[in-house]
Amino acid sequence: MSRIYRWAGLAVLAALVVIQFFGIDKTNPPVNASEEFMALAAPPADVAQLLRNACYDCHSHETKYPWYTNVAPVSWWIANHIEHGREHLNFSVWGAYDAEKQAHKAEEAGEEVEKGKMPMTSYQPMHPEARLTDAQRERLTAWFMALSQQKEGANHTPQPEVASPQEEGHDHEDGESHDHEH
């Protein structure tokens, strides 16, 4: 009987060793300064700091990869969060979103922070700087909601002269709610 346990233990160890050969890709895609959120939305310094501390590892191309991202299978799990985080919201390509999408993403960000869904709970034990106090949560939520309103307004003001190509075709959607887009 004890032989079986010994073999099972060795098999698990061997598997752990083998999976270490399958590292994750840690190359951050380049950041185009003219599309970066901080430059475009110009948050006040305290908000900028909160975003860098609590969001940028998963929602930008400026991800920092601590030592444990070298250890499979934890690294796979983290890489998955980064991939999906960037898919949903990527501050590094903010400028590539049209005004409507910016308004919607800012609103979602406000909601996720308000409800305590973001930053992800699993991220916080290793990132004490990302544990938001109630005051920080309120500050971020209010700031994102204001940004959303501002973008919403920009999107619905007729600006035939300056309308960028991406924004064409949205004029007749005035007054519509975008809450249902996900």
Ligand code: HEC
């Ligand atoms: C550890 C990685 C991680 C961190 C840190 C993180 N997020 Fe996310 N975020 C995700 C992932 C993964 C998703 C994809 C949806 C999901 O799986 O919940 C997501 C989704 C979102 C969405 C889209 C929600 C939707 O309905 O599509 C918003 C908005 C968001 N995050 C905002 C934030 C903000 C703001 C912060 C910082 C206060 C933050 N996130 C911090 C990983 C992260």
